[in-house]
Amino acid sequence: MRTVALSLRAVRKVYGSGSGAVTALDDVTLTVRRGTFTAVMGPSGSGKSTFLHCASGMDRPTSGQVLLGDTDLGSLKEAALTEVRRDRIGFVFQAYNLLPSLTVEQNITLPLRLAGRRADAAWLSQVVARVGLDGRLSRHPSELSGGQQQRVAIARALVARPEVVLADEPTGALDSRTAQQVLELLRSIVDEMGQTVLMVTHDPVAASAAHSVLFLADGRLAGELISPTPEKVADRMTRLGEW
Numbered sequence: 025m026r027t028v029a030l031s032l033r034a035v036r037k038v039y040g041s042g043s044g045a046v047t048a049l050d051d052v053t054l055t056v057r058r059g060t061f062t063a064v065m066g067p068s069g070s071g072k073s074t075f076l077h078c079a080s081g082m083d084r085p086t087s088g089q090v091l092l093g094d095t096d097l098g099s100l101k102e103a104a105l106t107e108v109r110r111d112r113i114g115f116v117f118q119a120y121n122l123l124p125s126l127t128v129e130q131n132i133t134l135p136l137r138l139a140g141r142r143a144d145a146a147w148l149s150q151v152v153a154r155v156g157l158d159g160r161l162s163r164h165p166s167e168l169s170g171g172q173q174q175r176v177a178i179a180r181a182l183v184a185r186p187e188v189v190l191a192d193e194p195t196g197a198l199d200s201r202t203a204q205q206v207l208e209l210l211r212s213i214v215d216e217m218g219q220t221v222l223m224v225t226h227d228p229v230a231a232s233a234a235h236s237v238l239f240l241a242d243g244r245l246a247g248e249l250i251s252p253t254p255e256k257v258a259d260r261m262t263r264l265g266e267w
């Protein structure tokens with residue numbers, strides 16, 4: 025069994041060229057081990073979104089390598105990359121991104137249907153129970169609270185048994201109590217289901233739900249905090265500058 029879910033090797037991303045060039049990621053090397061929950065934090069403009077786009081294959085680095093397991097994403101043509109994103113990566117966004125005309129169950133199983141696969145009934149019911157959506161499968165997103173909608177999005181991210189779940193500010197639209205429940209859910213899918221989760225956030229409380237926090241500053245890795253607390257994360261962020 026591979027122990028590394030995702031690795032970045034000397035990843036650089038430069039937007040534009042000449043005097044207007046912006047280096048959004050500068051020589052970022054890191055590994056994300058399987059079964060870990062990692063948060064990525066950094067001041068505004070430090071490269072968090074660029075990092076997530078490169079790590080997920082949504083964008084290609086200017087140089088360096090991104091590997092999902094043993095697969096070098098840079099070696100893949102667009103169609104193969106799309107399949108990797110669909111089949112091997114789960115995504116959770118701040119804005120849920122559910123389809124309003126589909127039921128909860130149809131939203132959750134959409135990635136499988138797009139891949140021409142059927143849901144494994146036992147796995148689906150395990151995922152639905154884990155995210156606390158039992159009895160709500162025939163509802164539509166508009167009938168659910170924000171926290172429940174994010175649970176649907178998390179179930180959708182898990183349904184294809186991805187190698188890594190990438191979350192972009194997953195609690196950014198939620199009140200603090202609901203956010204805490206969603207963070208506990210993300211932590212539990214790691215601790216109890218062995219998932220791997222990588223989450224970008226601005227929020228020290230959200231980051232402290234992870235096993236470790238990676239800090240970005242000016243596109244470079246600027247340290248790691250193991251067993252974070254909100255206070256330690258906030259302190260580190262304050263030392264990195266404006267946030």
Ligand SMILES: Nc1ncnc2c1ncn2[C@@H]1O[C@H](COP(=O)(O)OP(=O)(O)OP(=O)(O)O)[C@@H](O)[C@H]1O
Pocket residue numbers: 039040046047048066067068069070071072073074075
């Ligand atoms: N498409 C683009 N074209 C040009 N520059 C870009 C582009 N996307 C990002 N940048 C620049 O790259 C740097 C990193 O941006 P990025 O969005 O990754 O940071 P971030 O940490 O996610 O910021 P925020 O927390 O404000 O969302 C910034 O200087 C930004 O202006």
